[in-house]
Amino acid sequence: MFAESVLFNLVLFTAGQVVAYLSLRTGRRVRGLALLMGAWVLADIALLQRFAFGRADWVFYTALLAWQLWSLFELIAFITARIRRSRPSTLLRREALYRAGFTHYLRDELPEAIANFRQILRRDPWDVPAALALGTASARAGDLSGARTWLRTARALDVDGEFTDAIGDEISRLLGAASNPPEPDPEPAPPTPEAQRPAEARKRGRQRIRSSR
Structure with a gap:
């Protein structure tokens, strides 16, 4: 099967690691580090399943295809972005x-x-x-x-x-x-008894006028 070719996987893995290194060198550290570590983890899983346990099951193919597609995607994305930025x-x-x-x-x-x-x-x-x-x-x-x-x-x-x-x-x-976050506006204080007295006096005056009529 072509996906299991040693030469193909070696070239693709190397290309992915080069992209990860260049991403780290050019400041895209999170993306570069994720590809660098992720490809190694997935490749180790595939190698253990295939050669240590002698199984070519769904775990092997999932890990193999995951790092192949990931490395290929990052390779194409990196080359495309570097070309596009200089157009x-x-x-x-x-x-x-x-x-x-x-x-x-x-x-x-x-x-x-x-x-x-x-x-x-x-x-x-x-x-x-x-x-x-x-x-x-x-x-x-x-x-x-x-x-x-x-x-x-x-x-x-x-x-x-x-x-x-x-x-x-x-x-x-x-x-x-x-x-130093901005302080919230203070809530208005309740009216004091002194402030209420003029309003109460006006109210009592209106009541006296009505009663006199």
Whole structure:
């Protein structure tokens, strides 16, 4: 069976590990680490079932096909994303989305700004300024958890350290906002007896006028 070919599986496994390594090197640590560890675990299960226990059952084929499809998917996705991010059409669209996003941000139209920055990252998941802008806009919108996630993503993607200071400043502001949440407006105090007396006097005066009539 072709799926059980030693050469095919060796090439596919190596390609998957290379993609995992490149993902780690380019800042996509969670995805790279998941593929790195997951492929080894699934491959070990398949090897144990096939050679240690001598079984080619559903456990063997499930583990084998799972890491094959996973590695193949990540290989295609990585190559496609790296090619797409350098295309002229992607770069032009990126500039347009940046302009629109910052215009919405300056107008305090935060949902629209966040949507624009998200579109940039869907086209180029390695875009550090977009991740930084998304974290900043999320923090301003009050989504501190989302802001923290995106600022950490920006810091992981910034492998050259070009945006270290800007990301650090935003994280410091975020930590300050989280440690000093805005105080709720105080509830209005009940009226004092002194404040009630004029109203009661007016009420008694109206009653006297009615009785005199």
